[in-house]
Amino acid sequence: MSTQQPPELIIEAGRGEARYWQDLWAFRGLFYFLAWRDILVRYKQTVIGVSWALIRPLITTVVFTVVFGKLARLPSSGDSPYAITVLAALLPWMFFSQALSDCSNSLVGNANLVSKIYFPRLIVPASSVIVSLVDFLIVAVILAVMMVSYQYLPDWRVLCLPFFLVVAFVTALAAGLWFAALNVRYRDFRHIVPFVVQIGLYLSPVGFTSSVVPEQWRFLYSLNPMVGVIDGFRWSLLRGNATIQWDAFAIGILLVVLLLSTGLRYFRKVERTFADVI
Amino acid sequence: MNAPAITIENLGKRYVIAHQGAAVHSFRDLVSGTFRRAGGRLAGRAVEDPRHEEFWALRDLDLEIGKGDVVGVVGRNGAGKSTLLKLLSRITEPTTGRIRFRGRVASLLEVGTGFHPELSGRENIFLNGAILGMGRSEIRRKFDEIVAFSEIEKFLDTPVKRYSSGMYVRLAFAVAAHLEPDILLVDEVLAVGDASFQRKCIGKMRDVADSEGRTVLFVSHNMQSVQSLCNRGVYLKGGRLVDHGDAREVTARYLADLSAVGSERIWSAEDAPGNQECRLRAVRVSGPDSANGIVSSGKEVRVDFEFHIERTPPAFCLGFDLMTSDGAVVLRSNHTDPAEPDWLRAAAGTHTWRCTIPAGLLNAGVYHVCPKIHAHEMYWIAHLDSVVQFEVVLDHGVSPFWNSADALSRPGVISPIFPWQAIPANTTP
Numbered sequence: 001m002s003t004q005q006p007p008e009l010i011i012e013a014g015r016g017e018a019r020y021w022q023d024l025w026a027f028r029g030l031f032y033f034l035a036w037r038d039i040l041v042r043y044k045q046t047v048i049g050v051s052w053a054l055i056r057p058l059i060t061t062v063v064f065t066v067v068f069g070k071l072a073r074l075p076s077s078g079d080s081p082y083a084i085t086v087l088a089a090l091l092p093w094m095f096f097s098q099a100l101s102d103c104s105n106s107l108v109g110n111a112n113l114v115s116k117i118y119f120p121r122l123i124v125p126a127s128s129v130i131v132s133l134v135d136f137l138i139v140a141v142i143l144a145v146m147m148v149s150y151q152y153l154p155d156w157r158v159l160c161l162p163f164f165l166v167v168a169f170v171t172a173l174a175a176g177l178w179f180a181a182l183n184v185r186y187r188d189f190r191h192i193v194p195f196v197v198q199i200g201l202y203l204s205p206v207g208f209t210s211s212v213v214p215e216q217w218r219f220l221y222s223l224n225p226m227v228g229v230i231d232g233f234r235w236s237l238l239r240g241n242a243t244i245q246w247d248a249f250a251i252g253i254l255l256v257v258l259l260l261s262t263g264l265r266y267f268r269k270v271e272r273t274f275a276d277v278i
Numbered sequence: 279m280n281a282p283a284i285t286i287e288n289l290g291k292r293y294v295i296a297h298q299g300a301a302v303h304s305f306r307d308l309v310s311g312t313f314r315r316a317g318g319r320l321a322g323r324a325v326e327d328p329r330h331e332e333f334w335a336l337r338d339l340d341l342e343i344g345k346g347d348v349v350g351v352v353g354r355n356g357a358g359k360s361t362l363l364k365l366l367s368r369i370t371e372p373t374t375g376r377i378r379f380r381g382r383v384a385s386l387l388e389v390g391t392g393f394h395p396e397l398s399g400r401e402n403i404f405l406n407g408a409i410l411g412m413g414r415s416e417i418r419r420k421f422d423e424i425v426a427f428s429e430i431e432k433f434l435d436t437p438v439k440r441y442s443s444g445m446y447v448r449l450a451f452a453v454a455a456h457l458e459p460d461i462l463l464v465d466e467v468l469a470v471g472d473a474s475f476q477r478k479c480i481g482k483m484r485d486v487a488d489s490e491g492r493t494v495l496f497v498s499h500n501m502q503s504v505q506s507l508c509n510r511g512v513y514l515k516g517g518r519l520v521d522h523g524d525a526r527e528v529t530a531r532y533l534a535d536l537s538a539v540g541s542e543r544i545w546s547a548e549d550a551p552g553n554q555e556c557r558l559r560a561v562r563v564s565g566p567d568s569a570n571g572i573v574s575s576g577k578e579v580r581v582d583f584e585f586h587i588e589r590t591p592p593a594f595c596l597g598f599d600l601m602t603s604d605g606a607v608v609l610r611s612n613h614t615d616p617a618e619p620d621w622l623r624a625a626a627g628t629h630t631w632r633c634t635i636p637a638g639l640l641n642a643g644v645y646h647v648c649p650k651i652h653a654h655e656m657y658w659i660a661h662l663d664s665v666v667q668f669e670v671v672l673d674h675g676v677s678p679f680w681n682s683a684d685a686l687s688r689p690g691v692i693s694p695i696f697p698w699q700a701i702p703a704n705t706t707p
Contacts (some may be wrong), residue, residue, distance in 0.1 A: 009383060011368060012376040013290075033408040037394055037401075044396040044437075116391045117409055118368035272371040275364065276293065 016166075020268070024120045033163040034110075039134055053138040057094060061087045066206040074208045077234050080239025083149050087143050088237045089206045089230045092168045094139055094225060097197045099132035099169070103176025104193040107184050111278045121271045122264075125180045129173050136165075143237070157236045164232035167253060171225050174260035181267045184278050205230050209242065222248030225256050281380055282342040283461050283493040289339040289375035290363050335361040336517045338377070343510070346491040350504030350525055352532045352664055353514035355551060357498045360465070362514065363387065366495065367463050378680045381460025381493070381567070384411050386659075390450030390467065395439035399430055399449055402438055406453045427478075428452035443593065443655035455482045461493045499648070499663050501529050501605030528701050533605045535645060536664045541571030543665040549658040552651065555591040558660050559628070560584040561649055564670045571667060575693065576674035579635040581647055586628045593654035594624045596631065601646040601664060608645065608691050614654070641693040642672040 016111040042251040043049040061083055068074045069082030106128040107114060107121065114121065147153055204226045205213075213221050221227060228249030234242035337359040343349055351359050364370045366377060367385030391400050392409040403424055407417035417424075425431055428449045430441075436447055487631070498504050504511060504525060511528025513521040521528050541561045550557040562582045565573035573579050583596060597612030611621050611633055622631055646664035653659065672693060 007380075007382060009379040010376060011372065011378075013372045029413055030408050033405050037397065037405055041394060110392075112388075113392050113409065115369065116387045117385070119409075141663070179451045205527065228682050275369045 020120060024122060026118045027123055030119055031123045031127050034123065035130045038128065038131040042131070044136075050120055050138070053135045054142060057087065057090050057139045057142060060090055060094075064090075068207040070209075077209050077211075077238045080152055080238045080241055084143070084146060084152055085209060085234065085238065086152060086207060087139075087146060089204075090108070091136065091139050092164065092229050092233045093201070093204060093206045093226070095132050095136040095165075096168050096172050096229070097200065098135060099129045099172035100176050100179070101193055101197060102128040102132060103172060104179035104183055104189060106176075107180045107274065108187075108190070108278065109252055114278050115275050121274055122267065125176055125267075126173065129169065129176060132172070134189075152238075153219050154237045155239045157240055159236075161233065161236040164229050164236065167225060167256070168229045170260060171229070171256045174256050174263050177263035177267050180260070181263075181270050184270070184274050200224075200226065203227075209234070210245075211243070218245060219248050223252050223255070225249070225252035228252050281345070283345040283347070283380055284341075284495070285378040286339055286341040286343075286344040287376050287378075288364075289336060289341075289377060290334060290373050291336045291358075291365055291370065292373040292479070293333045293335055295333050304644075319677065328391050330611065334508070334517050336365070336514075339519050341512065341519065341522060343493060343495065345380070347510045347511055348494045348508045349496065349510040350508035350529070351497045351512045351514065352499075352501070352504060352529060353520075354536075356516075357514040358517040359514055361517075363463055363465055363495070363497050379461055381459045383463065384457045384459035385463035386410070386457070386465065387463075389447055389454060391448060393438055393446070396437055398437055399434045399441070402449065403453055406450065410454065410457055411459070412457065424456050427455060427482075447655050451479050455479050459492070463495045465497050493560075498608070499661055501533065501601070502607060504529055505605070511589055531603055533603060536667075541666050541668050550586075551649075551662055552585070553591075553659050555589055556585060556587045556624075556651060556659050558583065558585045558649055558651060558662075561647060561666050563647060563666050565668075570670060572669045574673045575640055575642070575670050576637055578637045579640070579668065579670075581633045581635065582630055583633075583649065584628070584630045585651070587624055587626050588624060591653045591659060592625050593656065594651075595654045596624075596649075596651050598633070598650055599648040600635070601648055602691055603644045603646070606691065608640075610650070612650075614686045638674040639692055639694050640670045641688060641690050642670055643691070644669050 041054060048055075064086045065083045069076065076082040077088075080088075103125045106124045110124050113119075114124070172240070179189050179193055183193075201207075203221075205225055210218070210222070210227060210231050222245035228244055231242045231244045232249075235244055323371075326564065339358075339362070351362065353359050361370075363385070363386075365372050367383070367387065369385075369387075390402075390406065392406055397405065403421065404414070404417055408414070412420075428451070430445050430449055433441065433445065436458075438449070441449070448563045450541070496504070508525040511522060511525040511532075512519065513528045513532045520535075521531050525640060537683060542560070542642060544560040545551065545558065548560055552558055560582075561584070563573075563581050564582070581598065583598075585596070587594075595612050595614045597610060597614075599610050600608040602608060613631060613633075622629075644667055646667045648664050649660060649662045651659040652661070672688065674693075674695070676695070
């Protein structure tokens with residue numbers, strides 16, 4: 001046998017903490033493979049495959065443009081075409097809603113892994129959010145093509161886009177962690193999450209712009225962090241043709257940070273019992 | 279003296295069981311429960327929910343496992359074997375105590391954990407390898423070996439959902455067999471799959487244990503594989519350690535304890551063994567004129583299985599091992615042994631199926647029935663040790679030489695009467 005000291009591992013009641021973050025790093029390979037698996041599987045055995053990632057945002061854009069832009073005659077962001085106003089908002093929204101639902105179902109969907117093998121459970125919801133970035137990129141390509149064809153190109157502000165994407169990412173992860181952990185024990189969340197996403201679509205300026213919201217409600221409405229994210233996307237992409245309610249957005253971001261830290265704490269607390277209750 | 283590979287001190291795991299009507303998994307219950315407890319605290323008393331009960335699946339376990347030992351863990355269902363394995367593999371946290379490993383640990387609680395049906399064999403090798411704790415470069419290095427071992431080269435790029443169940447299991451085993459940890463924890467996974475492939479896997483694991491000093495912890499219901507594969511044994515009962523030491527001595531003690539079962543076993547709806555698809559409700563042994571589980575060898579023995587099917591599992595297969603009191607398996611019988619058109623139909627509902635062991639087969643002795651229900655080559659539904667036993671009294675002899683003294687001393691597990699005939703001298707070679 002080798003003379004080197006074998007690695008030691010100690011498991012002790014009520015003391016899972018110490019090694020956790022170390023383990024998270026040690027299991028990064030699994031993180032990569034889970035994301036890779038979900039991306040590979042996403043459009044398998046569908047006839048038109050990845051085209052689904054194109055069709056959904058396109059049709060939604062057409063419907064919203066007709067309903068909100070043509071029928072309701074709502075204003076678009078500044079001088080931008082209504083379709084681009086809508087798609088610039090769909091880009092973060094579709095990412096957020098998909099990341100949130102996938103993240104919420106991630107643990108239950110991987111129940112066979114959770115009950116048969118050890119790994120830091122945080123890997124599962126985190127990798128599921130990453131996967132949603134693939135569809136985000138596809139929608140981004142559609143938007144780019146559309147902007148070129150409308151000859152409506154963004155200016156320097158587009159460089160701020162990553163910041164708003166990070167906020168959307170963290171928001172999805174923060175809420176998703178809570179839902180994923182709760183979903184393990186209370187399957188009620190399987191019904192709650194799609195509902196939250198559906199209502200969220202109306203509470204966020206996806207089909208319309210924030211300018212149509214009455215002034216006295218504007219602050220309250222902007223506390224929803226996704227309002228800031230969507231306005232931020234429009235501001236970045238549509239040459240500053242959108243106003244961000246910065247004070248409310250800052251509070252919204254604080255709320256997200258709070259949600260994320262409590263979500264992490266709750267997740268860590270209940271994580272050790274996942275295998276027993278899933 | 280080498281430091282032990284695993285040191286277990288005062289290990290315990292407590293579960294809280296919810297009784298019927300206590301749907302802890304609904305959100306409403308959480309909300310109302312929180313209010314009720316808050317109300318109780320306001321009133322200044324501790325509120326104990328009568329619908330919940332504590333249960334120690336494993337308690338006060340102290341154990342040292344030496345480096346290079348191959349340890350078989352035996353015990354009845356519910357003895358804490360699986361809990362021990364889950365604690366060791368860190369799937370669940372202990373309530374008390376500590377475990378100390380010296381070396382890299384890998385656990386194999388199921389074959390093909392994390393296999394994704396839509397992915398190809400090639401992709402699943404990487405995925406499963408990563409799940410079992412192999413690095414990407416390690417998998418790449420062993421890839422050809424794994425493929426050769428699994429014998430599925432031709433189907434490497436076919437989604438595994440198109441695989442036969444045998445191919446699926448072979449691929450899964452092949453990945454698992456190439457794990458190279460210092461300490462390997464194995465559940466009864468070797469029990470499913472075709473026999474020759476099982477031997478190949480056991481052989482591979484043994485080689486590694488012998489030559490590289492790998493420590494293996496093996497949970498099994500099969501006494502013969504424990505006796506032949508393991509040098510040490512651990513016997514658990516009701517969550518506590520009963521005995522540990524030499525594998526043969528431990529299994530012998532376990533088997534001696536097993537012989538305390540009767541000729542009928544009925545389960546209540548709550549603890550009936552099985553899964554959501556199918557549960558075993560009762561097993562009975564009887565003969566045409568048997569009493570107290572004693573049957574005469576001259577009469578047939580009837581083994582009745584009463585079970586309930588909620589929805590029919592794929593490739594459903596019900597059977598049992600007939601085991602002697604030394605733990606040797608006399609035979610296995612499955613309802614799927616005859617030609618397929620003759621199989622009994624496992625529709626949803628409650629059934630009682632009878633297997634008849636023919637008259638004039640078994641020798642005198644005590645026999646155990648160990649029910650096995652599974653989805654063929656995929657997963658176990660119920661995999662039980664002895665649940666009922668019966669004693670055979672030898673009385674089917676028709677020869678005057680076959681007297682009562684002979685009936686006790688006749689060697690062999692079975693005692694059928696075979697034909698004898700004289701062959702004319704000129705035809706012998």
